[in-house]
Structure formats: C-alpha cells, structure tokens
Amino acid sequence: MKQNKTFSKEPKNIQAMFNLIADKYDLINKVMSFGTQNYIKYKSIKKLGIRPFAKVIDLCCGTGDLCRIIKQIEPAADVTGIDFSDNMLEIARKKDKDKTVQYLRGDVTNLPCPGNTFDFAVMGFGLRNIQNAEKAVEEVYRILKPGGCFMHLDFGKHNFLSKVYDMTTPLIINFLSENKSAYSYLIKSKQIFPEPEDLIKDFESKGFKLKKRKDFLLGVISMQIMIK
Ligand SMILES: C[S@@+](CC[C@H](N)C(=O)[O-])C[C@H]1O[C@@H](n2cnc3c(N)ncnc32)[C@H](O)[C@@H]1O
Known part of the structure; x- marks a missing residue:
C-alpha cells in the first residue's frame, strides 16, 4: 500500500491523539462533514444488505x-x-x-478473532490512520468467512472540492477544538491516502474482489465493498 513513509503514524501517537479528541470527535465530525456524514454512513451500510443474525465487525x-x-x-x-x-x-x-453491541479494545492489525468468523466487516475512516495498513487488510481478509464482505469508507479523490475542504476545515476547527495539531494531522493523512482506484488494487492484491463502489460528494468520500 503506497503510504508516505516520512509521515509518522506511530500507533502509540495515534491512540493518544484519539484519546485526546474523543470528547469532541462526534461534534467536530458533524460540522466538518457539513452534516452529511451520518447520511453517507447510513447509505453505505444499507448497500451491504446485512442479513438477520449475520456476524458483523466494525x-x-x-x-x-x-x-x-x-x-x-x-x-x-x-x-x-x-x-x-x-x-x-x-x-x-x-x-x-x-447494550446491543459488543465493544472490544484491540488493535486491528492483530485481531483477537479466529479466521473465517464474520459475514461482514466494515471500516469507516480508519485505515488512513494505520501505520501498517497492509497488515490490517490482511487481518480483515483472515477473519471474514469465504464470500464475506468488507465495506470500506473514507476520503476518496484528491480533487478540487477535496482541496476546498482542506482549506475551509482548519477555519472551522479553530472555533471548535483546542487540539489543532490533531486536526491538521487528519487533513494531512487524507491528502496522502491512496485514491479509490489504487486502494481497490491494494485490496485485490490481498485476495479481495470488488463488488461495488459508490462515491459521495463528487468523490470526496468513497465507499468500496470488497468480497472475499
Ligand atoms: C477517524 S476515527 C473513525 C471512527 C469511526 N469509525 C467513524 O466512522 O466515526 C479512527 C479510529 O480508528 C482507531 N484506530 C486507529 N488505528 C487503530 C488500530 N491500529 N487498531 C484499532 N483502532 C485503531 C482510532 O482509535 C479511532 O477511534
């Protein structure tokens, strides 16, 4: 997976950063996405066609x-x-x-689950923050049952609208958060994250096949459903 090696995503720092911004994370997300994030997340999950009693991991x-x-x-x-x-x-x-969801503390590059366990795996705005993203994708492949689906959602094309977003977001953050460095990290991580075409190739190189792709907000956000 093409990643910028000079940009540190040391897991301990990433963990500390999310611990620090947790209390304002939902509010800032809502503002930064201009209220669209829940709609996009809903649409993406809906496309998976999750069946009753299916085993799903987020x-x-x-x-x-x-x-x-x-x-x-x-x-x-x-x-x-x-x-x-x-x-x-x-x-x-x-x-x-x-208490309808089981929440576990763990590292997605070393999942505490046996292989071939889940019917569906989903990941939203996560892979971009993982230093060893290849290992994480291998883990997703391992824990899915054959025929299981992986829905991945994150920033997509580095297009004009995406650049406008990168310029306006810091202005919003200035008002809402005292952790400006965390959010400048998030913008930088977005800019160096592979575009959807390259990401799909990376997923395919780990054994997945593309089932569906959907772009939102003119491609600024992209969702891929990959099948094992
Ligand atoms: C940008 S948030 C996304 C949260 C949520 N999926 C959403 O859509 O709002 C990224 C999350 O990934 C978690 N994370 C990053 N690297 C991780 C890793 N190696 N193992 C487990 N969690 C990780 C962070 O703690 C953080 O909660």
Missing part, C-alpha cells in the same frame, strides 16, 4: 456510529466494534444504552 469503530447504524438497519445482527482508544470506546458504550 473495525476502528471509534464512538460507534457504524455499529449503531447496523443495529438500526438490522436489529438482529450480531455486532462487534473494535478500537484501540479507550476514550472513543467509552463514548461508544455510553451511547449503546441497551
């Missing part, structure tokens, strides 16, 4: 957005969320009032 689940959407769309799904930030997980658990 990798880099953060505050649990995707887990909640999965339960909303298919309440009988068996959903696990995994993340290595305690503070992000604490918020996810608080929001899961009926």
